[in-house]
Amino acid sequence: MSLLHWAILAPFIMAIFVPFLRKKAASIHTGWFVLILPVVLFGTFLQYLPVTTNNDSVMQTASWIPSLGINFTVYMDGLSLLFALLISGIGSLVVLYSIYYLSKTKESLHHFYVYLLMFMGSMLGVVLSDNVIMLYMFWEFTSISSFLLIAYWYDRERSRYGALKSMLITVFGGLMMLGGFLVLSIMGNTFSIRELAAQATELNEHPLFLLAMILVLLGAFTKSAQFPFYIWLPDAMEAPTPVSAYLHSATMVKAGIYLVARFSPIFAFSGYWFWIVGTVGLFTMVWASFNAVKQTDLKGILAFSTVSQLGLIMSLLGIGAASLHFDSLDDNLFTTAVIAAIFHLINHATFKGSLFMVVGIIDHETGTRDIRKLGGLMSFMPITFTLSVIGAFSMAGLPPFNGFLSKEMFFLSMVQLMELNLFNIDTWAVLFPVLAWVGSVFTFIYSMIIVFKVFTGKFQPEKLEKKPHEAPVGMLISPIILALLVVVFGLFPNLLSYSLIQPAAAAIVPSIIPPGEQLYVNIYFWHGINAELLMTIGVVAVGILLYKFMPKWVRVYEYFPGKITLNQFYNAGLYAAERGSNAITNAYMTGFIRTYLVYIFAFFIAALGFTMWAKDAFRYDASAVAPIGLYEGCLIIVLLAATLTILMAKSRLTSIISLGAVGYTVSLFFVIFRAPDLALTQLVIETVSTALFLLCFYHLPKLSRHAEKRRFQAGNAIIAAGVGIIVTLLGISAHSSKFFASINEYYIENTYEKAGGENMVNVILVDFRGFDTLFEIAVLSVAALGIYGLIKLRLEKGGETNENK
C-alpha cells in the first residue's frame, strides 16, 4: 500500500467518521471537517506534477486477489494526474460552496457528505486504477453514489425518478463495459490496462476486437451522457446544486471521457473508433445544444449544455485518433484535436463549475430557477452577474476567456478533417465543420439566455418567493476562484501547456511520440485571420441575430413530436419491463401451494424418468428376494385398504383413523421384517400423533372435503400415479443392482467391541452416529418451540379484519 493507495481510500475512511462528527460537533457545519480532505489530496497530487511533466509515470501495486490476476494497481501518468487534480480541486471548491448552500440545521448533512466522500474516493479509484476490474468496481461505486446524491431529497418524486433513471442507464453501461473488459482480458490475457496497451497491435487483429470496443464505448457513452443515453443527465439535476456542479458537470460525467482517453492506445488505431467516437460526440454536441435553447429551467439549460460540451470533447478524442496514422510528429495535424480535448476538458470544468454555482446562488436567493420568472437581477446581484458573464461567455467561445481558445482549436481540428484521406472520409469531411459550427451557434444562444434572461430585462418581484439579494461571501468564494481560473487560463494558456496538457495528451497517443520527445503544445490568441476565426465571427453574428429574433423561430421546436422522444421511450420501456416481468411471474407463481407442488412433482417425474430412460438404468432382478408369506400378504391388503379409505373418506374422522391404521400396519411390517426397535417406536409415535390429529380435529370444522372438480382430480391423479410409478421403478432398480457390499458388516462386528452394546440399531444411533441423534433432538426442540409459539401467538388487532371476512 503506497501513498496513492491511501489517497484513494482516504475519502472512504473519512466517510466513516462523518456521522460521528455530525453528532459530536453539531454546532460546526460538518462540511468544514470534510473540506480538509480534498485540500490535502489536492496538495498530495500536486507533488506528482514534476513526475508527469517529464512524461514519467508512477505505478504501485498492492495485491488483492493475486490468484486471479486482480491487483489493486495504481498508475499515475499525465492523464490520471489531470483527473485526480480536477476531482480533488473542484471537490474542495464544491465542499466549500456546499457549506453555505446546505443548511446546518435543516439538512441531513451526514448523509450528504458520506455520499460525496464515497463518490470522491471512487472517482479517484477510477482514474488511478490500472487494473480493469478495479476500475470497474470504482466505476460502479460512482454510479451508486451518484444515485444516492440525486435522490438526496428523497421525499421528492422527481428526485427518485431521476436517481433511478441515472442508475439504470449508467449501470447498464457499466455492465456492458465489464463485458468489454472481460473480452479484452481474454484477448490479452491480462487485466492491466498498460499491458493491454502494449499489445495493441495484436489485439487489433483479434476477431473479438470490435465487440470489446463497442462494449467499452457503451460504458463511456452512458456515463458521459452521449446520444442517445444523455436523457438521464437532465433528470439528474434534481440533486442539490453542489452535486450537479461536481458530479454532473465537472467529474463523474467526465469518467466516460477518461475511459475513452485511457483506452485510446488500445482501440484508437481502428477506423471504427474514429467514426463511432467522432460522430456520436459531434451529433450529441449539436443535438444537445439545440435542445438546451428551449429549456426554461436554468439547470436544465446547463444540463443540456453539459451533454453538448461532453459531446464536443468526445468528438475531439475521436478525431484525434486520426493522428495515429501519421508517422512524423512535425506535420501531424490531428494532435491538435487531442490537445484541444484535454484543454477543453479543463476549461469546461472551470466555466461550467462556476456557472452551476451561480445558478445555485440564483436558486438560493430568489427561490426559483425558471427563466420565465427571473429577470433584471443585475442590480441586486452584481457579483453573481459578473461571474455568470465570465462563465457564459467562455462557454460561448468568446475572447479573452479560455473557452474561446479551446473552441478555436475545436474548429481547427474539424476543418483539418477536410484534408484527411483516411477511413473513406472523402466528401463527408465537410459535414464535420458544418455541424460543429451549427452546434456552436446554439451554444452561443443558450449562453446568452443564461446571462441576459436572468440578469437583464424586466424585474418581476411578484413571481419570486424571496426578495433577491447578493449571496453571502462564503458562497461566492468558489465560483470566484473558478471564474478567475477561466480568465487566467484564457490569458495565459501556456501555464497549462506543458504542465498538464502535454503529459495528458501524450498518455492518449503514446505510440506516435518518439522516445525523448514531446507533443508540441502551443496555444495562443492571435494566429491571423484564418478559417476558425472566421467561423467564430460567424457564430457570434448569427448567434446574436437568432437570439434577438428568438420568438420568431422558437416554434421550430413544436415540430418535434412529444410522443417519440427518448424520454417517452425510456418510460414506456420501463413500464413494459415492469408489467412484463410481473405478468410472467404471475403466470407461474399463482400463490397456490398446489401449483408449486405440481411443479416439484412434475420435475421429479421428468428428471428421474428421463434419466432412467436415457441411461437405461432400469434393472429387474428377482433372484435374491425373500418369499412372500401369508402374514405379509394380509398386511399388505390391510395397508392398501386403509390407504384407499383415506382417499375415499368423506369425513375427517374416517381419514384420521385410517391413517392410524396405516401407521399400525407399518409397525406390524417392522415386526415381521426383524426390526423390533422400529416397531416399538412406530407404535408409540403413531399413538401420539393419532391423538394429536384427533385433538386438532376437535377444533376443525365438520365439513371435511371441499368440492373438487373432476378435471382437478384427474390432474392430481395423473401426477400422483406418475410419482408412484417412478418410486416403484426406482426401488426395484435399486434393489436389483448391487454395486458393492453393504457396510453393515462393520457394525455387526464392532458393535460390541467398540461400543459395548448388543442392540446394533441403538448403538448406531447413540454411539456411531451420535451427532445425528443430537441434531435430531435439536430439530425436535425447535419444533416444540415452534408449536408453543404458535399456540401462544395471538395476532394483534390488525388480524381482526381477516376474521370479519
Place this chain on the structure above:
Amino acid sequence: MEILMCIVAGLLFAAAVYLMLSKSLLRIIIGTGLLSHGTHLMLLTMGGLKTGAAPVLGEHASSYTDPIPQALILTAIVISFGVTAVFLVIAYRAYQELGTDNMEQLKGMETDD
C-alpha cells in the same frame, strides 16, 4: 417380497401425492404422513428383507438383518412426527384465525378451479 414391497411403497407415494395436491389442509397433512410411511417401508426394503435375525447380538444368530436402514428409519420416524405436529398446529391456528382450512380461501382468492 422386495418387489412387492416396492410396489406397495409406490402406491403409498401415489396416495400421498394425491392427498397433498388436494385443497384441504388436513388432507395435505395426512398426505405427508403417508409419504413418510412409504419412505420408511422403501428404506427397509432397500436393506433386504428377512436376511437374518433381528440386529441384536443377543440372538447369537449366524446372520443379522441390515441395521443401517433401521437406524435411519428410527431417526426419520421421530423427525416426521415433529413435522406432523408443527403442521397440525399451523392448521389449527390457521383455522382459528381465518376460519377455513381450504387452501384456496387461505390464499385469499374467491375463484374455485
